[in-house]
Amino acid sequence: MTPTPRPSLWEYANPVKFMRLSDWLLPLTAWLAAAAIAVGLVWGFFLTPDDFRQGSTVKIIFLHVPSALMAINAWAMMLVASLVWLIRRHHVSALAARAAGPVGAMMTLIALFTGAIWGQPMWGTWWAWDPRLTSFLILFLFYLGYIALWSAIEDPDTAADLTAVLCIVGSVFAVLSRYAAIFWNQGLHQGASLSVAPGTRMDWAYKAPLYVSxxxxGLLFLALVLAGTRTEIRARRMKALINRERMQG
Amino acid sequence: MMPDLGRYAVEVTLAYAVSLALLATLVGWVWLRGRRVRRALADIEARAGRKG
Structure with missing residues (x-):
């Protein structure tokens, strides 16, 4: 009797298997994301009380914290996918990293915008060269550079190699964005909003809708990366077919 | 239905409106690009199929 081979994560490096998996996973994550975002934001906007110090601006947290979290996590996912590409040369991982770029950039933009609009009434300024704000701005510029580099290089494997290196370099700023407030312990931005450490102050009236949001x-990021990766796989196949047509004359 | 946002009504409303608009733009861009590439690939595959 031959033993049944154990299923492996690497199977999904095969584009056909990835397409088959994402066929059912994409609609599921998209609908769950829509539902969770709707519940989290409606709950946060309509049903949470004003903060005794920050007034109604506390409601911005339900957009600001999730988008900032995904801005950093998107880069972390790109880093893992880039390392998989560099070490194991799986094309799907390089294409998934490429698909995550615009999503992470938009999340960073939302975090920067909501931070500025929240900061104005609370700190009296839209912007300050605070460690966390500055590292987030640099992270956003890295995202733009990453997207531009993918578009600028014709050969897909060379583009994947160079963007993977850029991703590794940019990871320094992703880490700084997350821990800047702790490293420097100065500037306007507060420390982590959510923490498992004892003595954290956020009430469950805010924490519950924040977790839902x-x-x-997170699910929206997953859905958009799955959709983007499917598009990149199709675009790669399209390019191969066009090249074959050209060679056949 | 609208909660009383007090003196920060403009800031809070603007934060939600712009963020939701940005999210909708992102979702729309990903969806439209996916549809465009899917159709273009189907055309090329059909052409390649006809040529054998």
Whole structure:
């Protein structure tokens, strides 16, 4: 009797298997994301009380924290996918990293915008060269550079190699964005909003809708990366077919 | 139905409106690009199929 081979994660490096998996996973994550974001934001906007110090601006947290979290996590996912590409040369991982770029960039933009609009009434300024704000701005510029580099290089494997290196370099700023407030312990931005450490202050009236919104943003990221990766796989196949047509004359 | 946002009504409303618009733009861009590439690939595959 031959033993049944154990299923492996690497099977999904095969584009056909990835397409088959994402066929059912994409609609599921998309609908769950829509539901979680709708519940989290409606709950946060309509049903949470004003903060005694920050007034109604506290409601911005349900957009700001999930988008900032996904801005950093998107880069972390790109880093893992880039390392898989560099080490094991799986094309799907390089294409998944490429698909995550615009999603992470938009999440960073939302985090920067909501931070500025929240900061104005609370700090009296839209912007300050605070460690966390500055590292987030640099992270956003890295995202733009990453997207531009993918578009600028004709050969897909060379593009994947160079963007993977850029991703590794940019990871320094992704880490700084997450821990800047702790490293420097100065600037306007507060420390982590959510923490498992004792003595954290956020009430469950805010924490519950925030967790729902964070789940929604995470699922939205997953859905958009799955959709983007499917598009990149098709675009790669299209390019191969066009090249074959050209060679046949 | 609208909660009383007090003196920060403009900031809070603007944060939600712009963020939701940005999210909708992102979702729309991913969906439209996916549809365009899917159709273009179907055309090329059909052409390649006709040529044998």
């Amino acid at each position: 964070m789940t929604g943003f």
